[in-house]
Amino acid sequence: MIAIINYGVGNIKAFTNIYKQLGLDVKIVSKASDLNGATKLILPGVGHFDYAMQRFTDSGMRDAAHEMVVSGKIPVIGICVGMQMLANSSEEGKLPGLGWMDATVRKFDASKLHQKTRLPHMGWNDVKVEKKNKLLVGLEKDARFYFLHSYYFECNKLVDSIASANYGIDFSCIVNHDNIYGVQCHPEKSHHFGIQLLKNFATI
Numbered sequence: 001m002i003a004i005i006n007y008g009v010g011n012i013k014a015f016t017n018i019y020k021q022l023g024l025d026v027k028i029v030s031k032a033s034d035l036n037g038a039t040k041l042i043l044p045g046v047g048h049f050d051y052a053m054q055r056f057t058d059s060g061m062r063d064a065a066h067e068m069v070v071s072g073k074i075p076v077i078g079i080c081v082g083m084q085m086l087a088n089s090s091e092e093g094k095l096p097g098l099g100w101m102d103a104t105v106r107k108f109d110a111s112k113l114h115q116k117t118r119l120p121h122m123g124w125n126d127v128k129v130e131k132k133n134k135l136l137v138g139l140e141k142d143a144r145f146y147f148l149h150s151y152y153f154e155c156n157k158l159v160d161s162i163a164s165a166n167y168g169i170d171f172s173c174i175v176n177h178d179n180i181y182g183v184q185c186h187p188e189k190s191h192h193f194g195i196q197l198l199k200n201f202a203t204i
Contacts, residue, residue, distance in 0.1 A: 010044025
């Protein structure tokens with residue numbers, strides 16, 4: 001059963017609708033006891049890093065999720081700010097991240113951006129698959145995803161980056177370390193590309 005963590009930050013309904021359309025078992029969880037029986041976790045997120053981290057802590061689900069992911073090795077996917085929360089820290093805030101992946105969240109250097117609208121990085125962008133991975137099956141060519149962010153995920157171990165996009169610089173937009181996955185783009189807003197990615201996650 002896929003558990004979508006609802007801590008008040010993220011587009012919960014969109015994920016639920018996609019999985020129901022795919023005929024897959026999904027449940028929205030709002031407290032620690034709801035996580036019982038989950039075999040996969042989705043950690044969505046939007047907005048400011050510190051706000052999202054504090055809301056997750058206040059939800060009472062953080063410790064239970066940590067135990068499931070770190071000790072139980074249950075697959076988890078962080079999406080947008082949910083991905084950034086997987087890191088050790090973020091330049092956007094002062095609170096520590098979850099530390100589930102060895103990474104730091106950096107702000108784009110606006111001086112390197114040639115687009116008329118510099119930040120946030122908003123809209124559709126090509127995603128380049130760098131490594132063969134179960135999460136990326138069917139997305140090896142011509143994949144495009146919707147983005148909305150001003151900060152990017154910098155892996156301290158390059159092997160953890162499995163796909164990249166370019167916005168002034170090449171940056172890791174999809175990452176994986178063991179049972180932990182992160183996606184900077186919004187699969188729930190990315191039509192058939194996003195549906196394929198979420199379907200792939202369900203089969204990991």
